Amino acid sequence: YTDWAWTSFVVFSISQSTMLVVGAIYYMLFTDVPGTATYYATIMTIYTWVAKGAWFALGYPYDFIVTPVWIPSAMLLDLTYWATRRNKHAAIIIGGTLVGLSLPIFNMINLLLVRDPLEMAFKYPRPTLPPYMTPIEPQVGKFYNSPVALGSGAGAVLSVPIAALGAKLNTW
Numbered sequence: 001y002t003d004w005a006w007t008s009f010v011v012f013s014i015s016q017s018t019m020l021v022v023g024a025i026y027y028m029l030f031t032d033v034p035g036t037a038t039y040y041a042t043i044m045t046i047y048t049w050v051a052k053g054a055w056f057a058l059g060y061p062y063d064f065i066v067t068p069v070w071i072p073s074a075m076l077l078d079l080t081y082w083a084t085r086r087n088k089h090a091a092i093i094i095g096g097t098l099v100g101l102s103l104p105i106f107n108m109i110n111l112l113l114v115r116d117p118l119e120m121a122f123k124y125p126r127p128t129l130p131p132y133m134t135p136i137e138p139q140v141g142k143f144y145n146s147p148v149a150l151g152s153g154a155g156a157v158l159s160v161p162i163a164a165l166g167a168k169l170n171t172w
Helices: 003-031 036-057 071-083 088-112 117-123 147-169
Strands: none
Touching (some): 003 071, 071 088
16 A cells, blocks of 8 residues: 555544444434444445446446445444443444444455555546536626626515515505
8 A cells, every 4th residue: 555545544534433433323322222333324325336336337347446345344233222221322433433444344354355545546537527518617697797697686675674664564
């Protein structure tokens, strides 16, 4: 691994561990159902497989996008939640620690099987968009001093108090 790979591995490990623990604990505490962490991790895994398929459809190699390994760590979190008899503080502290320690290990094994992403990024540059998909720059501020825009803005602002006054006077 080069420096950028190690840095991104650490940043992604922290963010993915946090995302899994916060989302799963939220689910477990509000549903009171053990097993929701594994369910949550399975949903996230399916989403990343779909994203991987989308990148593959764009012409990138299959291992260009890495699918994080969430499910084993989520199972540890579910076991912690079950073992602590639904004590939410213990589930957060012990389960969060287990996820924080296990998820980077699983992802490191996963990342060792992948070709160098930086080399792949330069070998497969981002494809250019066809003309019909090219974004159009928004025309912000173009009609700023237009009398039509000023009139419609003033009308929108004044319509609420006028309507409220009319309703109060019951003159409509």
